[in-house]
Amino acid sequence: MQNGLNPQAVAARVGAGRTLAAFVNSMGTDYQEPGRIMYGGPGTMRIGELDGRITPRLTELVAVMRDCFVANAEATDNVWGYLWGKEGFGAMLFAGAVMDQTIADLLASPENRNLLADIAGEVVRVADAEGVRCEPFDGYDPAAMRFARPRDWRSVEASLGGLERRYRASLKPKSGIWRDLVVRHRPTEVDAQLGIVAQLARPRGIGVPLIDRVVAMIHEIERSERRMDPANMAELRVLDRGAYPNGELAT
Numbered sequence: 532m533q534n535g536l537n538p539q540a541v542a543a544r545v546g547a548g549r550t551l552a553a554f555v556n557s558m559g560t561d562y563q564e565p566g567r568i569m570y571g572g573p574g575t576m577r578i579g580e581l582d583g584r585i586t587p588r589l590t591e592l593v594a595v596m597r598d599c600f601v602a603n604a605e606a607t608d609n610v611w612g613y614l615w616g617k618e619g620f621g622a623m624l625f626a627g628a629v630m631d632q633t634i635a636d637l638l639a640s641p642e643n644r645n646l647l648a649d650i651a652g653e654v655v656r657v658a659d660a661e662g663v664r665c666e667p668f669d670g671y672d673p674a675a676m677r678f679a680r681p682r683d684w685r686s687v688e689a690s691l692g693g694l695e696r697r698y699r700a701s702l703k704p705k706s707g708i709w710r711d712l713v714v715r716h717r718p719t720e721v722d723a724q725l726g727i728v729a730q731l732a733r734p735r736g737i738g739v740p741l742i743d744r745v746v747a748m749i750h751e752i753e754r755s756e757r758r759m760d761p762a763n764m765a766e767l768r769v770l771d772r773g774a775y776p777n778g779e780l781a782t
Contacts, residue, residue, distance in 0.1 A: 534621060535724045536614055536731075538581055551589065553578045554613035556620075556669050559703040561710060571702035575668050576601045579610025612666035615658040616673045618728060619651035619665065620694075622742060625725050626650050628708040629748050629763035635704065638695040643764070645778045646771045648687045650741040651676035657732045657739065670694050678780045712752055712759065721749040740774045741767065 538552040559571020578593055580586055589606050596604040607613060626646065627637035637643060655677045658665050665673035670693025675686035698704065711719045726746050732739045744767060751757035775781075 534614075534617055535720065536618065536727050537723060538610075538614075542581060547581055550581060551578060551592065552581055552610040552614065554607075554610060554617060554668075556617060559701050561703060561707065569702065574601065576604040577607040577610060577613045577666075577668075578604065579607040579613075581610075583608040583610075607666075609664060609666055612664045613668060615654065615661075615663045616665040616668060616671065618658070618724070619654040619673050619676055620671050621724055622650045622654050622728070622745070623647045624706045624708055625719075625721060625749060626741070626745050626764070626767060628706060628712065628719075629745070629752065629757075629759060629767065630761045631709070631713070631759045632761075633698070633704040634701075634706055635695050635698040638691045638698065642768065644684075644687065644691065645775070646741070646764075646768050647691065648676050648682075648684075649678075649771050649775045649778060650745065652678045652775075653732075653737075653739040653742050654728055657728050657735070657737055660735045660737060661731065670697055678775075678778075680779060682778045684778070708749075712749075718753050719749055721746050738774075741771060744770055 532553040532555055534555075538550055542550040554575075554577040556575045558574035559569075561569040563569055576596060578589060578596070580589055585606055585608060593604050593606045623637070624634065627634065638647070651673070655665055655673050658673075659677070667673060670690060672686060672690040675683055675690045708719050708721075711717050725742060729739050729742050729746065732742075748757060748763055748767075752759060757763065
């Protein structure tokens with residue numbers, strides 16, 4: 532039960548027959564110290580077989596999770612769609628981690644709207660190329676972030692607004708990425724969670740300039756070569772305007 536696109540790597544180690552994939556969101560959970568976890572309430576959980584089948588072991592596990600932990604756990608025949616959907620949302624969180632700000636404030640800022648939509652749009656573009664249909668969750672709609680002519684900015688704003696309201700009420704106001712950088716002082720999972728999208732994009736000839744820059748910035752912050760600062764977000768907005776004028780792909 533991890534973020535990222537790593538179930539196939541797990542299956543390569545232990546076998547597909549011993550592997551299930553799970554998507555979890557809005558759990559609001561943080562490790563504090565040995566024996567102490569901050570638990571902000573149950574979130575959304577989707578569990579699936581890698582090949583999309585609804586199997587007896589899958590339905591049994593979902594029933595166990597509902598009974599003992601997450602009331603709204605569900606089986607899905609498109610777990611990859613949820614994992615890729617979370618990649619888009621995660622890309623926005625990694626972009627926000629270049630400065631010290633709450634998730635809700637990041638999502639609420641009008642000046643960040645295009646940047647957040649475009650970095651999530653890069654993820655959706657790669658997912659589309661991989662043949663994956665991204666799934667919506669908890670107010671986040673990956674389809675709204677897709678590059679299109681014209682871009683559906685009303686849906687973008689509705690999606691960001693829904694996420695903002697959810698995180699205003701969360702007991703976990705900042706991301707786990709922020710916690711890795713500021714509290715734990717350890718490397719983040721940026722390569723496994725976001726860098727992998729860039730790796731998949733390259734063989735398909737898809738440019739992901741925002742993802743590439745955010746990955747580089749996060750590594751610079753990890754190495755204390757860059758400070759968390761609003762100037763970093765301003766730098767990303769400049770890159771965004773150059774890469775995607777008016778929030779559209781260059782022709």
